[in-house]
Amino acid sequence: LHPQCTWTGLVLKGVTVETETMRDPTVTCVFRQNCILPCNVDPSSDTIIHWDHLTSGEHNVHSYYDTEDQLGRQDQQFKGRTSLFQDLISRGNGSLRLTGVKIQDEGRYSCYSSTERGSRKTFIQLKVEALIKVSIKLVENRIICSSEWIYPQPELSWSVNPPSELEINSPTMVHQTEEQLYSISSSLLVSDRLYDQTYSCTVSSSRNKKTASFCKSKLLVCYLKLLINVFTILSLLVFIGYFKTPNITHKPSESPNTSRPAVKAILS
Incomplete structure (x- = not known):
C-alpha cells in the first residue's frame, strides 16, 4: 500500500x-x-x-x-x-x-x-x-492602482525604485461583489519634485500575483533609456553586418593611360 x-x-x-x-x-x-x-x-x-x-x-x-x-x-x-x-x-x-x-x-x-x-x-x-489584472495610471499628482474580479481575497502593496526617503503609506480599499469576487484599489500621492522614479503596485492573492509599474520622469527619461537600449542594439547589428559583407573590387573599364588624355582635353 x-x-x-x-x-x-x-x-x-x-x-x-x-x-x-x-x-x-x-x-x-x-x-x-x-x-x-x-x-x-x-x-x-x-x-x-x-x-x-x-x-x-x-x-x-x-x-x-x-x-x-x-x-x-x-x-x-x-x-x-x-x-x-x-x-x-x-x-x-x-x-x-x-x-x-x-x-x-x-x-x-x-x-x-x-x-x-x-x-x-x-x-x-x-x-x-480569478486571474489578476492590474491597472495603474497617473491622475493629477496621484498614481492610482486598481484590480477587479479577483478571488480569493487579495492584498495590495507599493514599492519605489530607486528607494525614496518618503514613507509609502496609502490606504487600500477592498470591495466584494455579489458573486463573491473582490475589487481592490489604492492611490499614492507623488511629489512634483521627485522624478526618474518607478512606482510599482503589486496585487496578490494566495494563488496568484501581478505587478504593474509607472515611471515618473520630468524629461521622459524612462522612455529615453529604452530608446538608448534599442539604438545600441541596432548599432551593434549594423556594425556586425558591415564586417560580414564581402569586399567587391570593381575593374576599371579603361586603363589609366587611356583615361588621362580625355581628362586633359576637357580641362583644356
Whole structure:
C-alpha cells in the first residue's frame, strides 16, 4: 500500500464497498472557465456514478446509471453545467466536466461508483481562482492602482525604485461583489519634485500575483533609456553586418593611360 493511502472494505448485502482514505487531491479551476474533476471507475458496461458536492451538506451534482444521465436529483446550482464522458465510462473514466465555474463551486466533491464487482468512493478538492489584472495610471499628482474580479481575497502593496526617503503609506480599499469576487484599489500621492522614479503596485492573492509599474520622469527619461537600449542594439547589428559583407573590387573599364588624355582635353 502507498504510505499515504489506506483502504477499508465493508461487506454490505454481498457487495464490497471500498473507501480510499488519503489527503484529497486538489484541482484549481479558473472562474467562468471549464474544468474537469478526475475520477477513475472500474471498467464496466453497467457502471453507476454519483457526483456530490459536500460543502454545506451533500448536494447532488451529477448521476449516471442505466447507461444514461439521471439528473432528477441534481442541485439547482449545477443545472445545465455538468456532463460525463459517456463514451469513456466503460473504459474506467468517470470524470466530471463542469462548465462556467463559479465561486460557489469551490469545496469538496465525492465520486461514488458501483459495478457488479463492488463499489468505491473517492474525494477531490476544487479551488477557484480569478486571474489578476492590474491597472495603474497617473491622475493629477496621484498614481492610482486598481484590480477587479479577483478571488480569493487579495492584498495590495507599493514599492519605489530607486528607494525614496518618503514613507509609502496609502490606504487600500477592498470591495466584494455579489458573486463573491473582490475589487481592490489604492492611490499614492507623488511629489512634483521627485522624478526618474518607478512606482510599482503589486496585487496578490494566495494563488496568484501581478505587478504593474509607472515611471515618473520630468524629461521622459524612462522612455529615453529604452530608446538608448534599442539604438545600441541596432548599432551593434549594423556594425556586425558591415564586417560580414564581402569586399567587391570593381575593374576599371579603361586603363589609366587611356583615361588621362580625355581628362586633359576637357580641362583644356
